[in-house]
Amino acid sequence: MASNKVLMVAEKPSIAFSIANVLSSGQMSTRKASTDVHEFEGTFHGFHVQFKVTSVIGHVFSLDFPETYQNWTVTDPLDLFQAPVRKAEANPKAHIRRHLSQEARGFGNLVLWLDCDREGENICFEVIDCIGHTNETKRKIYRARFSSVTEKDILKAMDNLVEPNKDEALAVDARQEIDLKVGVAFTRFQTSFFQGKYGNLDARVISYGPCQTPTLGFCVQRYLQINTFKPEKFWSVRPYILQSGYELQLDWERNKLFDVDVAVMFQKLVMEDGIAEVTEISEKQESKGRPSGLNTVNLLKIASSALGFGPQMAMQVAERLYTQGFVSYPRTESTAYPSSFDFRGTLGAQVNNPVWGSYVQRLLTDGYQKPRSGTDAGDHPPVTPLRSATEDMLGNDAWRLYEYVCKHFIGTVSPDCKYVRTKAEFSIGGEFFHCVGQRVLVKGFTSIMPWLAVNEKNLPQFTKGEKIEVGRVDLHEGMTSPPEYLSESELISLMEKNGIGTDASISVHINNICERNYVQVQAGRKLVPTALGITLIRGYQCIDPDLCLPDIRSFIEQQITLVAKGQADHFCVVQHVLQQFRQKYSYFVKQIENMDALFEAQFSPLADSGRVLSKCGKCLRYMKHISTQPSRLYCNTCEEVYYLPQNGTIKLYKELTCPLDNFELLICSMPGPDGKSFSLCPYCYNSPPFEGIDTLFGAAKSGSSGKLGKGAGMPCFLCPHPTCRHSLISQGVCACPECSGTLVLDPVSAPKWRLCCNMCNFLVLLPQGAHQISTTPERCPECDSTIIEVDFNKKTTPLEDGATLYTGCILCDELLHSLVEMKYGKSFFRGSRGRGRGSRRGRGRGRGTGKMVDPKMSFRDF
């Protein structure tokens, strides 16, 4: 009975385990599959049922364009805004879809335990999609709502199952489609535009995204502030008094003045008086609050500013600590602990720690504090330690992060820091001054987090009305200074404040702008924008500043929130937002010259970049190799760019030329000790795969032995690139008349039947319009070349004399020669580009002497 079976799906394996563990009281059996499956029996809605708990691993699907929109050269990015989109498995190797559909078989109830946020709601519907929910299956679908994976919350959620929220899921669908279309359209356009013009951009891709671009915007904004900063001199009056044997500098109420004459006047007034009268003494008890729970953003900020870890690395370390069971889940927005949080147990786990064990023991004996309230984002509890560890167990980096997590947690349950702040105020010559002292009463949490300690400063005793002689009066001259480059930690705060990215993705965006060569991380984890980063942002600022402002993200968020709340239709919102971005895109394209002017001033044109490397097959002039990213060749004459494999060292390959297009071959050596080398033709490498080749091979394969085209589908002997047209060259069919090599049919050239030698690149063009060409065992008595049989199908290519079948030597047969001339008025027997020994027919020796064959030319061009 399907109704007696309940399948539950969580967002990740660890949550599935916790849920199963709680609901089965540890009495479950676990089976390995794509993700673990836990089985047990229990009661559901008052009935005895069989439970099965498994999980996905985050999103099952991700959104992309169909194959036809994947080609950058064929698709106009503008069309992407209206293009269809499809969902494909995000990680096909994990086989999550198959796993879910298999496990759901025969199960009449589904309980969704995905995280309780919009993304989780969206994954709910991905799961429903996978298990095949139709009217026939009649499955009952429930949503569990829980705020933490604790026994209390899990049991409460089981008793209060609801329905999944379609609107929230649709809001995520909307965001996915908008992000994809906007990001990909802008990225493709600006990448193609600028890479097609400049040689030293040093970026494989010039990406745009509604999160990464505003993130870069923050860094560049600070750079511009620094760059346009005008330092100003300022002055302040600094009187010194002698009290109880201490020399004390007093702070001026006016702080500083920017007019030296006025400052000098005040200095004189103060000097002339020479007596400081104590006008007021105040003493106030102040408190420095203990921290609230640690969330991801604060963890990343501390990791960057105090430990020197970049966000990417900090997350990696935190994840490892999490999977090893030392800390709780590290991706959370919440700074508030759930009400059920076991503080005593968490502290208890640390009492034997050699570093802070005794402090924790004292807290447990004297009583720990309830943490400050903080904010509960309803996702996961703050990051807390689980098991005690030592530096030896974790290694230095992990230890330092773990140490922080522990000390922070202990800090949250320690007393506040209490101190007394004393302020003495003075009057000298009608001007007011003060000095401040601080005395700590209770160290509280600052004894475990000493870097947050209150600075103690003793102040001598003063009495109100007391008159003290002023020792000297300095006029301090200072200079205003620009802010520093944006620190990573400041950037994280700005991103959080402006809603750019999430706890899980903030580190990814920062890493992105580094990897794209828009910013560089310098000493002290300061983010310094590169010329490329600066030029991009300045470009957006002069065409359409919206493109790099954080509002672009909040606009999208606000629009999809309408969908999430059921206030607007998903389709309408997506169309509306895309329509706006499409207009922005069109305007951007139209105005790109304004941005280009900035690029022109900063970067070198392709023609001035790179080093001469190999010959172009079209103009036979040397092309330049541009080795900065993306690695490519540029032909100055043809104004064409040929992309090369990235990450490899490129050299000329024995001055060989490609038999298909006459481009000089290159050899690419991949880095590393196991790096392989392979040869490639720059033209073939950049050509799309030949269309219609399947039919051609179909015909060739069906023929009897000896037919040209036999052995089709052999791997390329020149390079392993999957789209290289060399891979379409079939196995050898006859001996090369020029060398000891074999002539192979090059079906790519169809309808230009031709043969080329696999060794010397000798090329023979065969009669066009032939229906079928086959080799014969016969040899030509004149030149010993292979005799072939040419079948002109009457229907397709009727010849004047009505004959359809001819035989002849591939090299010297007059019959074929005249036959073709008769039909087309020109000879088709043209050897070309023979290397090494020259042709028997008296063609010039050496390379490049034959007539060029452009693979793009049609037969009629001959």
Add this chain to the structure above:
DNA sequence: GCAAGGTC
């Protein structure tokens, strides 16, 4: 080759 969002 491209976005941002989950998680590993």
